[in-house]
Amino acid sequence: MTRKNVVIGFLGSQLDAGQGAGRWEKWRPTISLVQHEDTLIDRLELFHARKHEALAQVLARDIANVSPDTAVNLVPMEVADPWDFGEMYAALYDWARSYRFDPAREQYWTHITTGTHVAQICLFLLVEARFIPGVLLQTSPPKKQARGNPGSYTLIDLDLSRYDVLARRFGQARADALEFLKSGIPTRNPRFNALIEEIERVAVRSRAPVLLTGPTGAGKSHLARRMFELKKSRHQVQGDFVEVNCATLRGDGAASTLFGHKKGAFTGAAADRAGLLRTAHQGVLFLDEIGELGLDEQAMLLKAVEEKRFLPMGSDREVSSDFQLIAGTHRDLRIDVAQGRFREDLFARINLWAYTLPGLAQRPEDIEPNVDHLLARAAAESGRAMRFNAEAKARYLQFARSTEARWSGNFRDLSASITRMATLSEGGRISTDLVDAEIQRLQWLWQPAGEAAEAQARDTAAPDVLLPADAAATLDLFDRLQLEAVVRVCRESSTLSEAGRRLFDRSRTQRAVVNDADRLRKYLLRFGLSWEAVRRGA
Template sequence: MTKRNVIIGFLGTQLDSGDGPGRWEKWRPTVSLGMHEDFIAHRIELLLDERRYAKLLKRVVDDLAQVAPETQVRVHDTRLDDPWDFESVYACVHDFCENYPFDVDHEEYFLHITTGTHVVQICLFLVAESRRFPGRLLQASPPRKQTAGDPGSFNLIDLDLSKYDRIAQRFAREQQEDRAFLKSGIATRNPAFNRLIEEIEVVAIRSNAPILLMGPTGAGKSQLARRVFELKKLKHQLPGGFVEVNCATLRGDGAMSALFGHVKGAYTGAGSDRAGLLRSAHRGLLFLDEIGELGPDEQAMLLRALEDKRFLPVGGDRETESDFQLIAGTNRDLGQRVAEGRFRDDLYARLNLWTFQLPGLAQRREDLEPNLDYELDRHARAQNQRVMFNREARDAYLRFATSPEASWHGNFRDLGASVMRMATFATAGRIQREAVDDEIARLRRLWRPSGEGADALVALLGEAAADVDRFDAVQLRDVVAVCRRSRSLSEAGRELFAASRAKRTSTNDADRLRKYLARFGLDFDRVSRG
């Protein structure tokens, strides 16, 4: 069964106008819809303000009846006080589509986008693109030379981009390029991290809400925030600049002034006005690293600035405006700090809309090799000299770097510093095995636990630490810590087995501890020396 064609559009108060016999010499888009031999308009739904355009409406309806008696015209009285006001026009179009009894099984629908203001045409496009309107766009065009009876031409536009392979491929390619841009061009292999970047790319492009980046120090929060800014800059979404501050460096009275500015004479030493970081970030991006270190007063002011885009400079009585996007970074558990009363729950709720947990380098060991290449490239750009590993040296370094022994406490800061050291000592632009061995020894010393560190087992057992079950590892670390602060095997045994001693008739805590350590190939002297 052939479906009926239904066209929905606004009456053109200018293009559809005309009176007297001369009107037939003029191309009128709505009237032309009924004049095409190869396209029958079974029904036209006309939207207009009948109060103002009743006479024009009658003329158009009568002329349509004359040229296309089979076309039914239905009128919808649309009260638009300002057809250039985007909010009211979109609400009108949206409500019409929501309430219209579409019958897609029996009717084909078209939105006529030739008539109406530019705002009207944009809103028609948006409801079609969002799939609130189950049909296609119809664009009518006048003939090259207007003559009586010439309906011109029309073009049907289907916004289902999945049908257009080249467009779909282009969008997919641009999306991949954006994600590679956020990763600084590093071909990361960790699936969880790659999914994280995909989510951040979507949020960065589509949202201006605050973003919270959580993760350990050196995990790349600052670099990622800057890449988000540069991506939005490329998309012409942020005309302003990038402003970065580590909140841990803001202390005392200077914290409020640094963030929110001050007026001249606000306090001793305030010899002139100061804009402050929030004002400097107007229409740009503000990155507040270690936001968990902000004091309660700064948190309250920041919350108001986020919600109202306004705040008072220190010592001022006139508010300052600043419309910025915020990215916050922290290596703290802000939820825990809220529970402890050290961070405002309302500010945390405001920041927690888009929260992303960046993994440390130790959780992304498969990404060490591509990041190693990135650090070598970065060193080459900075020093204008290319340095490479020889094969044996590269393999040795990667074996260590990806092993459980490498804790990467400082994450990418440790990796960058490590590469810089090896590149500095490279001979004739080549990093040799000897330089790698020296660097591995240096990193072992750097990561050597001071006593109760999480990697005490690695220092004692080496690669065998990876074979210890996690339950046993928790207990063994505590035993090692007690041994290191005890003067003798007996003293350590008494502390470790104090709770169970009273329940036994005979005790030999030292022997019990000796046997426990022996299970892991350890003895008290070795453990206590560290």
């Protein structure tokens, strides 16, 4: 079934004008639509202001003379200011939402030659957003004016998926953005790559707050800066990237650093201070370790994020700053909210886009490309070529990917490790001897968090003879270490209640009924122990 052609457009108060006989001697874009012998326009939806009603009637009669099969539907559209984008778009949007489109039986051509430039832009946007289904229609006058010469027309389809060249260009632009966010490192970890792909879309499409969580050294600060630089390259921000570690802010200095102060607001406030929120105006503010902010500062930050306004310390007049917030933390803010250390309303506001960056140990596939990147950077900084020999690189990567490598400092540990080997290399070659020495250094670096701590726990542990033989034989190391720590506290306490108060010093404050002694007695009974038996072993 052939679909009918329906044209949607504005009456041209200048281009379509003319009521005398001479009007047929000039090119009129709306009339030209129905003058093409090979194209039938079945219906014309013609927008016009009421003051142009007479011209619209003339145009409808002329169309009937040229193309009797074309139905003309005159649509009065009153806009107080046709050059006001908001008014024009609202009027066209309301019409489009109420119009009964039937794409199965009709195809729609939106005429953008007539009407104000604002009207043409609004029509473009409505077609691009598919509120008006179909394509754009652009008409052009003939090179030589002649009676009855309709000129030419062009149909423009805004469905970019139909244009392979454009699709490839957009695809390449997105690939470039992803590579930029990853600093050009060809990462291989599927979880991390999927996370970066979503962050790229959010970075270029949204100005809402972003929350980055993850262990220290996972790259939160670096990623926040790359997001800013990506937005800057797309002309989406005009201001600066402002970064502050909230763990360094204390007391009056916290509010002053963030929100500024007036002279004399507190002791030592010798002059006005703008504050970092105002410095970040039209830019990006990165608050690292946001969980360390005090509750008062959290309340002020919430108002600044929601309303773009806040009160500097000592001022009775609000100031404004329009910035995008990126927050970072190594803590689980959900726990902090539950325990009252972080405001629930602020968490809800900054949690719209929340991403957890995995640590280096969780991305073993990405260690090799990061090693190559860091080595190339070290070579560029030193001005001399650097590389592993094959055996040394294999040895280092084998250790780096093993469970023995803790990477507790994540990429900071890896960067420091490569820097040390690059600095000590002879002739720019990293040998197996250097790698073996570096592995020993890393093992020593991580020892306090691992084997040394366990050794210390064993040295100070309570004797095994406290436990019944069958219980001792089946006890996990985790339960054993926990029990030994409890036993030590019991031996250092004079009463069961005192030991309970020390052991349950946090959770006891959240209970309606407190019975520390009973909780401790029941814990010991799980292992066949009593308070008296523990005390006898002291």
